[in-house]
Amino acid sequence: xxxxxxxxxxxxxxxxxxxxxxxxxxxxxxxxxxxxxxxxxxxxxxxxxxxxxxxxxxxxxxxxxxxxxxxxxxxxxxxxxxxxxxxxxxxxxxxxxxxxxxxxxxxxxxxxxxxxxxxxxxxxxxxxxxxxxxxxxxxxxxxxxxxxxxxxxxxxxxxxxxxxxxxxxxxxxxxxxxxxxxxxxxxxxxxxxxxxxxxxxxxxxxxxxxxxxxxxxxxxxxxxxxxxxxxxxxxxxxxxxxxxxxxxxxxxxxxxxxxxxxxxxxxxxxxxxxxxxxxxxxxxxxxxxxxxxxxxxxxxxxxxxxxxxxxxxxxxxxxxxxxxxxxxxxxxxxxxxxxxxxxxxxxxxxxxxxxxxxxxxxxxxxxxxxxxxxxxxxxxxxxxxxxxxxxxxxxxxxxxxxxxxxxxxxxxxxxxxxxxxxxxxxxxxxxxxxxxxxxxxxxxxxxxxxxxxxxxxxxxxxxxxxxxxxxxxx
Amino acid sequence: xxxxxxxxxxxxxxxxxxxxxxxxxxxxxxxxxxxxxxxxxxxxxxxxxxxxxxxxxxxxxxxxxxxxxxxxxxxxxxxxxxxxxxxxxxxxxxxxxxxxxxxxxxxxxxxxxxxxxxxxxxxxxxxxxxxxxxxxxxxxxxxxxxxxxxxxxxxxxxxxxxxxxxxxxxxxxxxx
Numbered sequence: 001x002x003x004x005x006x007x008x009x010x011x012x013x014x015x016x017x018x019x020x021x022x023x024x025x026x027x028x029x030x031x032x033x034x035x036x037x038x039x040x041x042x043x044x045x046x047x048x049x050x051x052x053x054x055x056x057x058x059x060x061x062x063x064x065x066x067x068x069x070x071x072x073x074x075x076x077x078x079x080x081x082x083x084x085x086x087x088x089x090x091x092x093x094x095x096x097x098x099x100x101x102x103x104x105x106x107x108x109x110x111x112x113x114x115x116x117x118x119x120x121x122x123x124x125x126x127x128x129x130x131x132x133x134x135x136x137x138x139x140x141x142x143x144x145x146x147x148x149x150x151x152x153x154x155x156x157x158x159x160x161x162x163x164x165x166x167x168x169x170x171x172x173x174x175x176x177x178x179x180x181x182x183x184x185x186x187x188x189x190x191x192x193x194x195x196x197x198x199x200x201x202x203x204x205x206x207x208x209x210x211x212x213x214x215x216x217x218x219x220x221x222x223x224x225x226x227x228x229x230x231x232x233x234x235x236x237x238x239x240x241x242x243x244x245x246x247x248x249x250x251x252x253x254x255x256x257x258x259x260x261x262x263x264x265x266x267x268x269x270x271x272x273x274x275x276x277x278x279x280x281x282x283x284x285x286x287x288x289x290x291x292x293x294x295x296x297x298x299x300x301x302x303x304x305x306x307x308x309x310x311x312x313x314x315x316x317x318x319x320x321x322x323x324x325x326x327x328x329x330x331x332x333x334x335x336x337x338x339x340x341x342x343x344x345x346x347x348x349x350x351x352x353x354x355x356x357x358x359x360x361x362x363x364x365x366x367x368x369x370x371x372x373x374x375x376x377x378x379x380x381x382x383x384x385x386x387x388x389x390x391x392x393x394x395x396x397x398x399x400x401x402x403x404x405x406x407x408x409x410x411x412x413x414x415x416x417x418x419x420x421x422x423x424x425x426x427x428x429x430x431x432x433x434x435x436x437x438x439x440x441x442x443x444x445x446x447x448x449x450x451x452x453x454x455x456x457x458x459x460x461x462x463x464x465x466x467x468x469x470x471x472x473x474x
Numbered sequence: 475x476x477x478x479x480x481x482x483x484x485x486x487x488x489x490x491x492x493x494x495x496x497x498x499x500x501x502x503x504x505x506x507x508x509x510x511x512x513x514x515x516x517x518x519x520x521x522x523x524x525x526x527x528x529x530x531x532x533x534x535x536x537x538x539x540x541x542x543x544x545x546x547x548x549x550x551x552x553x554x555x556x557x558x559x560x561x562x563x564x565x566x567x568x569x570x571x572x573x574x575x576x577x578x579x580x581x582x583x584x585x586x587x588x589x590x591x592x593x594x595x596x597x598x599x600x601x602x603x604x605x606x607x608x609x610x611x612x613x614x615x616x617x618x619x620x621x622x623x624x625x626x627x628x629x630x631x632x633x634x635x636x637x638x639x640x641x642x643x644x645x646x647x648x649x650x
Contacts, residue, residue: 279573
């Protein structure tokens with residue numbers, strides 16, 4: 001029941017990492033951007049989007065899991081519910097960051113989204129794209145900015161509501177008083193369906209629309225599972241850390257065992273969704289869909305395979321045994337791997353598409369003389385005929401340049417860079433600047449969470465399920 | 475299983491908390507408990523009795539691995555050697571298509587293998603008559619049993635006094 005304070009050393013360390021993050025961001029903005037052929041700081045914006053989405057999503061899943069547990073009368077997690085409350089309050093920060101990003105999108109300050117390229121829905125523009133025009137009702141800058149603000153504000157409203165009720169229960173409630181619990185459960189139950197629909201829509205807009213032509217019905221679930229596993233990994237790491245500092249004394253091997261089981265189970269769930277998405281697309285073999293995996297397998301094989309190894313094989317084989325879920329060392333090791341793994345997973349979702357779009361935009365800007373060359377290149381990239389049908393529909397030369405083969409555009413602009421598997425730091429693999437940015441974001445997130453923990457009593461006192469949580473036994 | 479008849483002296487308890495205290499007492503007094511019965515798993519009983527963790531899940535892992543190999547190797551053999559057929563232009567050895575079936579056979583082998591192992595170890599199965607000390611231990615009674623075959627009357631008296639001092643509601647004997 002000790003109240004938590006952030007030590008000076010913690011603050012120094014966290015601010016140190018935040019400083020590294022800021023330096024890395026500035027560095028990616030100024031230099032360090034080998035893919036910045038459109039002059040719009042592509043890697044910088046990709047880093048902003050990637051980390052904001054990752055940590056906002058983690059906070060969102062904390063809210064979602066809290067609501068799901070509360071609705072199901074779950075008792076065992078009550079002793080650590082302040083941790084998840086601290087997690088989900090970060091949605092407020094996510095709202096701010098994503099709003100800024102949405103404004104940047106609105107103003108066209110970056111080229112992450114093909115659907116946001118000027119003239120993409122105008123049949124008379126060289127940038128015209130028939131497929132994107134068909135999706136323009138959802139993929140447009142107004143829907144992106146205002147949808148993002150609306151949804152994140154809605155999430156934050158629920159986060160704030162649940163947190164206030166939970167705090168009020170401590171002050172105004174009494175032992176065995178279910179009135180607050182009833183109220184919390186009511187709000188939690190309302191949030192669940194809202195969360196299910198809005199999270200999917202947000203993932204489509206934030207992440208899936210980077211590959212603007214492509215879509216997958218599995219994608220939202222797969223990305224949410226990624227968030228959820230990361231959230232569990234961070235929960236376990238934070239609890240182990242808090243215990244090492246002498247807090248959360250009531251959390252024991254039993255609680256961590258259950259969290260370990262969740263980590264294990266949802267790692268498998270993530271793999272299941274990953275594989276379902278892969279296999280359906282592989283089996284159907286529709287060019288418009290397979291291009292997504294073709295690109296990743298051909299040009300980003302390390303991203304693609306390492307993703308599976310660290311997010312499936314490692315947690316599966318390490319956490320399978322009963323005892324490994326109860327040993328803090330093993331558990332922490334897997335959590336670090338898996339947390340990094342899902343950051344890597346989002347990297348793998350975002351960067352290839354961003355790189356592709358950057359090349360397309362570049363090819364567009366170089367319109368005139370570039371068009372002829374790119375037409376040639378697209379001629380012998382038979383394996384990439386994802387939009388073959390729109391060739392015939394719109395037979396203008398510049399069209400071929402932007403939607404088919406990015407390397408055409410690349411070749412055109414930079415002469416010697418025609419190789420399909422050319423290594424692009426920060427895209428083919430995370431570079432030091434991307435890792436630094438991630439550490440900065442992580443430190444910021446941890447600092448925020450610790451601040452929320454310090455703002456109130458760390459363990460609830462009047463939750464009706466508190467006793468059950470204290471005596472939890474698996 | 476049962477090589478010789480057991481003359482069982484057993485006490486029935488009404489509550490699992492009383493049972494746990496009694497088992498702890500018996501362990502402290504170095505009484506040789508034959509077994510403890512309860513209608514549901516009692517948390518904390520195993521460590522008090524000093525029981526080792528079950529190795530059933532290790533057997534399960536082996537069965538599951540056998541399932542994985544069986545499914546994967548069988549499909550590999552069928553689709554590359556025995557009867558190669560092209561489905562939808564895919565290669566003969568189409569690993570992604572094998573994975574769902576491999577997964578299912580893994581689960582099936584692990585599940586059936588563990589059930590059979592568990593039944594064998596416990597001496598259960600179709601047609602086997604279950605030996606119960608008292609029908610109520612499958613309902614609402616908790617039981618500590620001692621095997622008193624070949625024990626002197628003073629030893630038996632000691633066990634009986636153990637039951638009465640730890641709050642057993644009934645003490646009975648039965649030959650299994």
